[in-house]
Amino acid sequence: xxxxxxxxxxxxxxxxxxxxxxxxxxxxxxxxxxxxxxxxxxxxxxxxxxxxxxxxxxxxxxxxxxxxxxxxxxxxxxxxxxxxxxxxxxxxxxxxxxxxxxxxxxxxxxxxxxxxxxxxxxxxxxxxxxxxxxxxxxxxxxxxxxxxxxxxxxxxxxxxxxxxxxxxxxxxxxxxxxxxxxxxxxxxxxxxxxxxxxxxxxxxxxxxxxxxxxxxxxxxxxxxxxxxxxxxxxxxxxxxxxxxxxxxxxxxxxxxxxxxxxxxxxxxxxxxxxxxxxxxxxxxxxxxxxxxxxxxxxxxxxxxxxxxxxxxxxxxxxxxxxxxxxxxxxxxxxxxxxxxxxxxxxxxxxxxxxxxxxxxxxxxxxxxxxxxxxxxxxxxxxxxxxxxxxxxxxxxxxxxxxxxxxxxxxxxxxxxxxxxxxxxxxxxxxxxxxxxxxxxxx
Amino acid sequence: xxxxxxxxxxxxxxxxxxxxxxxxxxxxxxxxxxxxxxxxxxxxxxxxxxxxxxxxxxxxxxxxxxxxxxxxxxxxxxxxxxxxxxxxxx
Numbered sequence: 001x002x003x004x005x006x007x008x009x010x011x012x013x014x015x016x017x018x019x020x021x022x023x024x025x026x027x028x029x030x031x032x033x034x035x036x037x038x039x040x041x042x043x044x045x046x047x048x049x050x051x052x053x054x055x056x057x058x059x060x061x062x063x064x065x066x067x068x069x070x071x072x073x074x075x076x077x078x079x080x081x082x083x084x085x086x087x088x089x090x091x092x093x094x095x096x097x098x099x100x101x102x103x104x105x106x107x108x109x110x111x112x113x114x115x116x117x118x119x120x121x122x123x124x125x126x127x128x129x130x131x132x133x134x135x136x137x138x139x140x141x142x143x144x145x146x147x148x149x150x151x152x153x154x155x156x157x158x159x160x161x162x163x164x165x166x167x168x169x170x171x172x173x174x175x176x177x178x179x180x181x182x183x184x185x186x187x188x189x190x191x192x193x194x195x196x197x198x199x200x201x202x203x204x205x206x207x208x209x210x211x212x213x214x215x216x217x218x219x220x221x222x223x224x225x226x227x228x229x230x231x232x233x234x235x236x237x238x239x240x241x242x243x244x245x246x247x248x249x250x251x252x253x254x255x256x257x258x259x260x261x262x263x264x265x266x267x268x269x270x271x272x273x274x275x276x277x278x279x280x281x282x283x284x285x286x287x288x289x290x291x292x293x294x295x296x297x298x299x300x301x302x303x304x305x306x307x308x309x310x311x312x313x314x315x316x317x318x319x320x321x322x323x324x325x326x327x328x329x330x331x332x333x334x335x336x337x338x339x340x341x342x343x344x345x346x347x348x349x350x351x352x353x354x355x356x357x358x359x360x361x362x363x364x365x366x367x368x369x370x371x372x373x374x375x376x377x378x379x380x381x382x383x384x385x386x387x388x389x390x391x392x393x394x395x396x397x398x399x400x401x402x403x404x405x406x407x408x409x410x411x412x413x414x415x416x417x418x419x420x421x422x423x424x425x426x427x428x429x430x431x432x433x434x435x436x437x438x439x440x441x442x
Numbered sequence: 443x444x445x446x447x448x449x450x451x452x453x454x455x456x457x458x459x460x461x462x463x464x465x466x467x468x469x470x471x472x473x474x475x476x477x478x479x480x481x482x483x484x485x486x487x488x489x490x491x492x493x494x495x496x497x498x499x500x501x502x503x504x505x506x507x508x509x510x511x512x513x514x515x516x517x518x519x520x521x522x523x524x525x526x527x528x529x530x531x532x
Contacts, residue, residue, distance in 0.1 A: 058518060059518065060517065060518055062510045062511070062514040062515050062517070063509070063510055154495070155493065155494045155495055156493075156495050156497070169492055169493050169494065170494075195502060198497060198500040199493060199495070199497050201497075201500045202495065202496065202497055202498070202499075202500060255484070255485065257480070258480065258481060258483075258484040261477060261478045261480050261481050262481060262484070264474070264478070265478060265481070272455060276456075279456070281519075281520075281526055281527075281528050282519055282526060286519065286520040286527070287520075288529070289529075290527065290528070290529050290530065291529075291530070292529050292530075293529065293530060293531075293532070294528065294529040294530065294531055295456065296529075297528070297529030298456045298529075299456045299457065299458050300458070302456050302457055303456075303457055303458040303459075306457070311457055311459075311463070311467070312467060312470060312471070314455050314457060315448065315451050315452060315455060315457065315467055315471060316471060316474060318451050318454055318455040319443070319447070319451045319471070319475075322451070329478055329481055331490065332481045332482070332484060333481065334490040334491070334492075335484070335486060335487040335488075335489070335490055336481065336484045336487075337491070337494060338487045338489040338490065338491060339484065339485050339487045341494060342487075373470065373473065374470045374473075374474065375470070375473045375474050375477060378474070389494070390494055391493070391494025391495055392494070416494075416495060
């Protein structure tokens, strides 16, 4: 299939899977070298950018995010902005003010979140790369549910200039694709220092040379609470890794269980301050009643356009930042982050990576998700949150399929700045893994 | 979390809640805060870095420049004579 064939089919593919919120009207690729899409929380100067929120409806940024500008400069054509949970607040891409993407392997199931549209696009469009953004697992989770490879690099590796912030101490831009080799190829384009994002300025050289992965550590706490099918598929994957010459050891990592509450304290605290800027002026909807006093005006616009989960996280984050009861948790959450970093680094002194399934179950059906409480949904992130709170690079790799044909993913976690060893194991794995492509009939 | 606390937090965050929302968030936030109590058991650490990596020596000189066309920035804003319109202050 040529790029022009893909361009011609794009609208029909989107009508079926709903991966794009905004997309190009072009039906040919022009002189593009490759097609790409991005999560809709990255600003693009030629497409509306809403980050899944109705409060930003109509927002047309005047500039490209740094990563989008770099991909365009490398010959990429941006074809769509991908549906996502509002501001990244979710595990299934169902907390959106707009379209909810459908899983490529079963339209009645979710793509995972919050970069669900991006993983969907990477799965259903041939030769496609999509940028995702992870705060607590938003690249790994949808990559796992959609059966594709997803890399979340080290915090600070990719400039966040042009990213609509969720949690500043957590947000990371990464890459999702059907091909492991694409992750290195496109990360090489978007990684690097950018003085407009100070956290990108401390990064060491981005290494890409092959470095064989010799050993992994599987935390016992990372294989608790799994569905039977995920557990069985993961065990088979471990046997395969051993056959590939990788030593597998089981280790204890008791601090993992504190990552989830610590993450939600930090993430919602930061989110509640970041979302304070959306008040019905400058961005998106601005049609409030100007005769109201400013407090009432801001409140009216925010109450009308923020979705359910955005309101929940703003309330939670505002409370945790308050002095007293909430503030105590915030201080402790920052300590827990350091404990988790130390624990990872200690294990990674003697192992190349820490490995566990990416998600405890495969993509759930929409009717199952609608029955989950907010806390149930937060708890589903317990395997992806630890690496995210520690800011260390991780990659979800497809490792098998359950009895319904839904993909299972495993997640390799390496030390800060060691993306190279993740690329290497993914490429070795890809050579022997029988990746299933979804049947894309339009 | 009791109803009064959630109401106070919502007011502070500029969110107006219906009675139905108030009841729902009260229950959700209570469940979540109860779960967060797990943090009390977590090991202590005398470090509390803001970022997961060390970010230092990154200060640079400010260099004034115009990167964007101001008309483009104002394009979709509600304006009056190139001022952004907003609610009254008092």
